[in-house]
Amino acid sequence: MLQASMNRRFAIQGCTALVTGATAGLGAEFARQLAPRARHLILVGRRKERLASLAESLRKDFSALSIESIPADLAMPEERERLASHIIRSEIPLNLLVNNAGLGDLGPFDTAEWTRLEPMLSVNVTALTHLTHLLLPMLRAHPPSAVLNVSSIAGFFPLPEMAVYAATKAYVTSFSEALRMELEPHGVVVTALCPGPVPTEFFEVASREGKTIRAMDRSHPAFASPPELVVRQALAGLERNRPGVIPNSLLAAVVRTVRLLPFPLIREAIRLGAGPKKPVEE
Numbered sequence: 001m002l003q004a005s006m007n008r009r010f011a012i013q014g015c016t017a018l019v020t021g022a023t024a025g026l027g028a029e030f031a032r033q034l035a036p037r038a039r040h041l042i043l044v045g046r047r048k049e050r051l052a053s054l055a056e057s058l059r060k061d062f063s064a065l066s067i068e069s070i071p072a073d074l075a076m077p078e079e080r081e082r083l084a085s086h087i088i089r090s091e092i093p094l095n096l097l098v099n100n101a102g103l104g105d106l107g108p109f110d111t112a113e114w115t116r117l118e119p120m121l122s123v124n125v126t127a128l129t130h131l132t133h134l135l136l137p138m139l140r141a142h143p144p145s146a147v148l149n150v151s152s153i154a155g156f157f158p159l160p161e162m163a164v165y166a167a168t169k170a171y172v173t174s175f176s177e178a179l180r181m182e183l184e185p186h187g188v189v190v191t192a193l194c195p196g197p198v199p200t201e202f203f204e205v206a207s208r209e210g211k212t213i214r215a216m217d218r219s220h221p222a223f224a225s226p227p228e229l230v231v232r233q234a235l236a237g238l239e240r241n242r243p244g245v246i247p248n249s250l251l252a253a254v255v256r257t258v259r260l261l262p263f264p265l266i267r268e269a270i271r272l273g274a275g276p277k278k279p280v281e282e
């Protein structure tokens with residue numbers, strides 16, 4: 001029986017999903033796209049009112065959906081533990097974990113404030129790892145199940161002026177690949193989503209005081225994708241058991257090509273392209 005369910009592919013239809021960072025951007029879009037197909041949704045983020053109003057509007061549109069919003073600051077280990085214990089106690093058949101919450105900091109490392117870097121490391125790396133660790137027994141108990149880790153194209157290359165953020169996403173991609181291999185025999189699919197720029201609140205949050213950097217200041221507009229497309233492709237990739245999803249075909253082709261080059265050449269190209277970015281002075 002267990003063997004049979006492990007051989008089936010993970011399907012979103014009827015799933016029980018937890019989405020972190022559901023108050024904005026990609027996370028809110030994950031909630032909207034999962035709602036018509038999932039049985040239970042658990043939405044997590046710090047901003048209570050936003051979580052409640054998203055849950056309310058999804059409840060109105062999808063009466064069969066059971067939906068819960070749980071405010072939590074994932075940078076705090078005790079809040080992660082509280083969240084996981086609540087889920088474990090409630091005995092819901094969790095079979096999809098979307099580790100989406102994340103944040104960035106744009107600018108040189110030497111002038112970065114530790115009060116911005118530390119929460120970034122805590123949310124992007126520690127919380128993603130800790131929540132996966134805490135909830136894995138539940139995911140393994142309900143195969144076929146899945147972990148979707150939201151990484152970034154930034155994880156493929158070291159990026160000056162996004163040094164810490166890019167390093168956190170390199171961690172997410174590497175962790176996802178290894179975990180995928182470990183969990184394959186247990187009926188748990190792991191996929192890393194690696195988007196290029198997406199117009200969400202990300203760049204506003206990542207910009208330093210007085211220096212707004214917009215998504216398009218960082219890359220060619222052709223590399224950007226709307227959140228609806230990013231999430232649609234991520235969910236399709238998960239159901240197709242893809243190890244990674246780059247939801248923009250042009251960007252995917254560029255990344256694949258560049259990764260074939262010797263690293264010293266890549267380093268020079270990054271150096272050339274990584275001159276100081278001109279922020280919009282406020």
Ligand SMILES: NC(=O)c1ccc[n+]([C@@H]2O[C@H](COP(=O)([O-])OP(=O)(O)OC[C@H]3O[C@@H](n4cnc5c(N)ncnc54)[C@H](OP(=O)(O)O)[C@@H]3O)[C@@H](O)[C@H]2O)c1
Nearest residue numbers: 021023024025026046047074101102152197198200201202
């Ligand atoms: N936008 C892009 O260009 C882009 C590109 C590649 C990858 N990504 C990745 O996509 C993911 C989603 O980002 P987004 O673009 O949707 O950005 P966003 O609009 O700023 O949303 C970020 C989400 O993360 C949550 N979050 C941040 N700190 C948190 C904390 N301490 N505890 C709990 N939740 C927290 C925020 O909720 P609260 O503030 O309410 O807590 C919010 O819901 C991130 O992992 C990001 O690195 C984004």
